[in-house]
Amino acid sequence: MKNRTTGRSAFLALLKDEGITHLFGNPGTTELPIMHALKDHPDLTYVMAMQESLVVAIADGFSRASGRLVACNVHVAPGLGNAMGALYNAQFTGTPMILTAGQQEQGHGLMEPLLYGPLVRMAEPLVKWAVEVTRLEDLPRIVRRAAKVATTPPTGPVFISLPGDILNAEAGIELGRSTRVDARVRPSTEALQALAQRILKAQRPVIITGDEIVKSDALQQAADFAAAIGAPAYQQSAPYGAHFLSEHPCYIGALSRAQKQVRELLAPHDLLIVLGADPLRMSVHSETEPLPEGLPIVQIGLVDWELGKNFGAEIALKADVRETLRQLTPLLRELGGGALQARAQERMAELSAKNWSARRRALVAQIEAARERTPIDPDYLALQVADAMPQHGILVDEGLTSARYMTALWPYRDRYNYHGLASGGIGWGLPASVGVSLANPDRPVVCYSGDGSAMYSIQALWTAAHHKLPLSVVIVNNGGYRIIKQRLLSFHGDDNYIGMDFADPPVDFAGLARSLGCESLRISDPNELKPTLSEAFGRPGTKLIEVMVSNAVN
Secondary structure (H helix, E strand, O other), X not given: OOOEEEHHHHHHHHHHXXXXXXXXXXXXXXXXXHHHHHHHOOOOEEEEOOOHHHHHHHHHHHHHOOOOOEEEEEEHHHHHHHHHHHHHHHHHOOOOEEEEEEEOOOOOHHHOOOOOOOHHHHHHHHOOOEEEOOOHHHHHHHHHHHHHHHHOOOOOEEEEEEEHHHHHOEEEOOOOOOOOXXXXXXXXXXXXXXXXXXXXXXOOEEEEEOOHHHHOOOHHHHHHHHHHHOOOEEEOOOOOEOOOOOOOOOEEEEOOOOHHHHHHHHOOOOXXXXXXXXXXXXXXOOOOXXXXXXXXXXXXXXXXXXXXXXXOOOEEEEOOHHHHHHHHHHHHHHHHHHHHHHHHHHHHHHHOOOOHHHHHHHHHHHHHOOOOOOOEOHHHHHHHHHHHOOOOOEEEEEOHHHHOOHHHHOOOOOOOOEEEOXXXXXXXXXXXXXXXXXXXXXXXXXXXXXXXXXXXXXXXXXXXHHOOOOEEEEEEEOOEOHHHHHHHHHHHOOOOOOOOEOOOOOOOHHHHHHHOOOEEXXXXXXXXXXXXXXXXXXXXOOEEEEEEEOOOOO
């Protein structure tokens, strides 16, 4: 005899069995069956956000800060539409996510009722798989497959449309079992030998690392590899995670997204080693290619789309970064012997004057010159935030122009202690920090956000306050869209900033935070930064610190 159950209860039971502990959502009429069933699943925490884009961004932050599968639920066609920008972000970072939306009852949808839309077609461009449940008996197979697809590299979001009649139906069904695909594959012996020989042949190799360092938990292995060959290591040009141990002697910093600058930086090298990255993703068009002509590439990663995507690779291995490096590094040491060891030590000695730690010292001295400047210099604010944060804290960064030096100031020490905006779609940082804090309740989290970005998602503060999260949100208030002003001036020589200011009337972020249940304060004196930030970051609870900074464009 199969157990009789309702679709709504089976859906929640399936999520829990797939490892889901939090369901992120914004309820509507078509989601009421799920809300009705939640009382029978008290071990599943429902996290409500006040708009669907926030729902997905909070779930995205939770997954990025934990490496776990997440589930979120939005409301029919307009709700899915609201969520699309955040879903774009999640697709960009390969977040393993099951996104569901309630759908009108089958048959009723044919009549095109209010809020109806073709949910599967809407979601398909941004997910790995999209499907609508048409029989209750198929629900277990669909949820199990969705979880498997979302968590199998290259990971990413999936979408399920849940018609009301399926959720309310009752039948005898088997829930099946969970499947996880172990993708920690390593190259063949022959491929590893060829790669090792190619690396040993290089006189001036350079390393670029990316997000697969985080996903495969390969921070230490990447550091050991760099030390074994004495190569400088850079973070990919979109620095949105902890992609290398900052204080390691081989780490230099993040590549910029200026093609000419990157080309000049890479020109002295004779081999580019790419570890789990889209290494040279740029922002704006340039006639200059970022890769120097003739620079060969070897590349390792599970996201095969990125292998040789824009620049052909001499060797491209579809393999897990950590597992590959665990085999490659000792092989290099064995084949290279004492000569490699001596050469690596010599190279690392040369890097000591220009690695991340040395560059940070010089940068701090430069920034400190602005310590008394009023209005507050945004670079000085970034330094004070980095210095005030507890060592075990987590930084969520969407400061854009005000955070231009943040990755050069806040050190990556573990795979989850830094999360930055990846796709460029602003408004992600504040809700993502809520998810990051939910996933790490024992670690203080600091969100560093520009004022323009914060206004896309400010109501996420309510969710943080409701859950009493140890989250500090620093809003950098320069009264406008500074990055757009900079580009208008740079690209067109135009300083007529139409539609780029929040000056008339100004936005009161401290007041907004109080209205959403958060403690708040405002700082305009640079001398107040260090004591105020240090004290706030060490206290429990959600708080917003609005910092009034210079609105100078350059």
